Amino acid sequence: MGQIAPEVSGTVAARLAYQEGDFETAFALWQAAAELGDADAQCWLGSIYANGEGVEPNYAKALEYYVAAAEKGNHMAQANVGAFYFMGHGSEQNVRKAVYWLSAAAEGGDVNGLFNLAVLYSKGEGVDMNAPRAAELYRAAAERGHYPSQSRLGYIYAQGLGVTKDRVQAYLWLSLAAQHGIGTALGALEEIVGEMSAEEKAQGIRAFEDWRARTRQDGVPAVLNPMPS
Numbered sequence: 001m002g003q004i005a006p007e008v009s010g011t012v013a014a015r016l017a018y019q020e021g022d023f024e025t026a027f028a029l030w031q032a033a034a035e036l037g038d039a040d041a042q043c044w045l046g047s048i049y050a051n052g053e054g055v056e057p058n059y060a061k062a063l064e065y066y067v068a069a070a071e072k073g074n075h076m077a078q079a080n081v082g083a084f085y086f087m088g089h090g091s092e093q094n095v096r097k098a099v100y101w102l103s104a105a106a107e108g109g110d111v112n113g114l115f116n117l118a119v120l121y122s123k124g125e126g127v128d129m130n131a132p133r134a135a136e137l138y139r140a141a142a143e144r145g146h147y148p149s150q151s152r153l154g155y156i157y158a159q160g161l162g163v164t165k166d167r168v169q170a171y172l173w174l175s176l177a178a179q180h181g182i183g184t185a186l187g188a189l190e191e192i193v194g195e196m197s198a199e200e201k202a203q204g205i206r207a208f209e210d211w212r213a214r215t216r217q218d219g220v221p222a223v224l225n226p227m228p229s
Contacts, residue, residue: 023054063090131162
């Protein structure tokens with residue numbers, strides 16, 4: 001097991017070990033904290049078991065730790081519990097529970113919860129199909145810097161799905177997603193640019209530049225357990 005400086009302990013040390021690829025040390029530290037009821041540590045243990053980092057992948061154990069953290073109000077864990085129930089990982093598929101936990105995560109502002117719940121509303125899976133609600137959720141995640149949601153929101157504005165068709169808004173959100181390598185956004189952006197008037201293009205460029213001036217684009221943690229979209 002790796003050595004951690006004595007002045008560094010607990011979940012901070014676990015994160016440092018994890019970032020260095022020392023999963024054995026990270027696991028031991030998070031497990032100790034999880035046994036004391038630390039929700040963040042429980043969520044990380046769920047991730048370790050879900051992704052098989054230093055341990056054999058075990059969806060049942062992952063779900064157990066995710067649920068423990070989710071019940072304490074950890075929004076990332078709530079999003080992953082929702083995804084697990086939707087995909088039937090660690091338990092039988094239960095769309096009702098998936099919607100419950102994704103809704104809790106979305107209410108807490110978790111971008112993965114917002115995105116995955118939007119997917120359900122856009123497809124009518126476990127909930128009534130509701131394009132305006134899906135657009136609202138995608139926008140909430142997009143405004144928090146979630147690139148896939150920005151791409152989906154741009155497409156929604158381009159097509160007028162649950163919102164008034166707006167090529168300027170489509171340009172803004174597709175541009176934000178495309179600059180971070182979302183390939184589908186780049187293709188949709190090229191298509192929408194071909195339909196825009198010179199005035200709309202100027203408005204779109206201004207909106208894009210204004211967004212970048214107002215917002216720090218630090219990125220968003222990767223989805224630990226993404227649902228099929």
